[in-house]
Amino acid sequence: MTKFPFPILLFHPNPRTISPLRKAHYSPNKPNPATPSVLSPVAATNLIKSLCAQGSPALARRMFDEMPERDVVAWTAMISGYASNGRHEDAWATFRQMTADGVGPNEYTVSSVLTSCKGLGWRRGGAVVHAVAVRRGVDRGTYVENALLDVYASCGGGSDDDGMDEARKAFEEMAERTAVSWTTMVAGYTHRGDGYAGVLVFRRMVQEGAELNPFTCSIAIRACASIGSLTLGKQLHVMVEKSGHGFNLPVANSLVDMYCRCMSLAEARRYFNEMPQRDLITWNAMIAGLQRYNSQEALQLFLEIGSEDLQPNCFTFTSILSACADLAVLHCGQQVHGAIVRRGFTGNLQMANALVDMYAKCGSIADSREIFSEMNQKDLISWTSMMIGYGINGYGKEAMDLFDEMINLGIQPDHVVFMVVISACSHAGLVDEGLKYFDAMRTGYDIPPNSEVYGCVIDLLGRAGRLMEAYELIKEMTFEADESIWGALLGASRMHNNVGLGRLAAQKIMDLKPEETKTYVLLSNIYAAGSEWGEFAETRRLLRGMGSKKEAGMSWIEVRNKVCSFVAGDRSNPYVDLVYEILEMLVQHMTEVECDYNSDGLLHDLEEVT
């Protein structure tokens, strides 16, 4: 790439108008500034382009400002230079100056400034440009039409309008649809979460015989990943391999991501290993994919990232922090935090959210709060993460205070944050407070509770022993209760040994999910606690007939950077006798300090896994 050719030549021979930039390059030995050579407008425009291509739009702007006359080509070079450097505000401002100066935009100007409207997510700006283009008769042509389509497809319309109707209309009216037009439509649907519509557009594209290129392949795979269809994903994979784009990096990266999202980790890993070359995005997709199912393996792969001379970035660290949170390995999380600080990545919002989450889930609530408090930018997820942290650590009151603080700052809550604060109340036994939030959600904020929220409220009432209220609430629901809601009632019935409701809830779950063995275990425990031995034996008989065991309970702690796991009923540890002796001591101690220790359930569950 050519370097900027200093000294800059002059347009105006008047030394009084010499800019600071040019002054810096004058010296007594250089030619007299009053008689410099003059760049032609074409040469100046080329210089502007070259400066922008080198990532110096500011320098280009000084050149531009010193041009005695600026034609539409110069203006467009400046606008497009800003756009390609991500300076969309400046591109827009320059477009406005241009029209104010009476210079009419052409097709090139229109497509460039539309790119910036998209970059700003600003649909209305796009519509203004559209109107100007129509007035000047430059609203036709592949480039302009595709750029317009992209603004409509990429920026939402308004509260009830996702903007795709208008995009679709523009798309159908196009004289000629290129691969770019098709890609834009598939991407528009996919980014809105309508991967199914995206796949349909892609299918139509193939049917109409449009040629596949890496862009269309990768977005089509992404559409497929978003709906989690492995069958469709595999078909696409075959199609992509046939078209010869199988190992194009963005395409291959989408494939890795697709296999992960379709829960086919082995295939993702196989493809990952087969790839002739990988970049950081490949690694990040694979690590994030593993993290969703097996945090331990995600950490392992993370350690191998250096073998390809790659440096982890914010995406990598965010996934790895989730893995640490999931495994509750505080030391590991602290080391990752250190690596993040050393690399100066601390300003990233998503990663700070992951840090808040990690410290909270590793039980270090003070560190979590410190990160949260020091964030100079917070979104709803930051607040939610902090509230979850308080909730799981038993700080119900703090979660409530944080919720109120958030509301006072004018932040709009969603159903997730309501669920979290209600759940925090539930774990802290703050029943009436939890119900207050549930009421505020429905009446004050008009957010219809989904089944997860109902599950939380049932749990809240159930833990407190208000089982009939919980049952009444289920009956009031406008939709059919699913197994998680009945599960919450069943758990509460077990906790308070309510045979009648327990039997009813269990029956509902058995209808909805007959293969769920946990239901039988819980129900039999309720019968045992109620001394209904006939029913107990019958439930156990059914359970044995199902031929599968309840998954063994497991917990783990981290000691000196190693994770030690404990599986219920496992006696393989060489120190097993000592372990049980100490456990006995702890139980004894808990009983002495009147800790609320529920041992009867433990015995029934324990025999199940042996």
Add this chain to the structure above:
DNA sequence: GTAGGGTTAG
């Protein structure tokens, strides 16, 4: 002088 793609958090 102009348009389209892949990885992260509750």
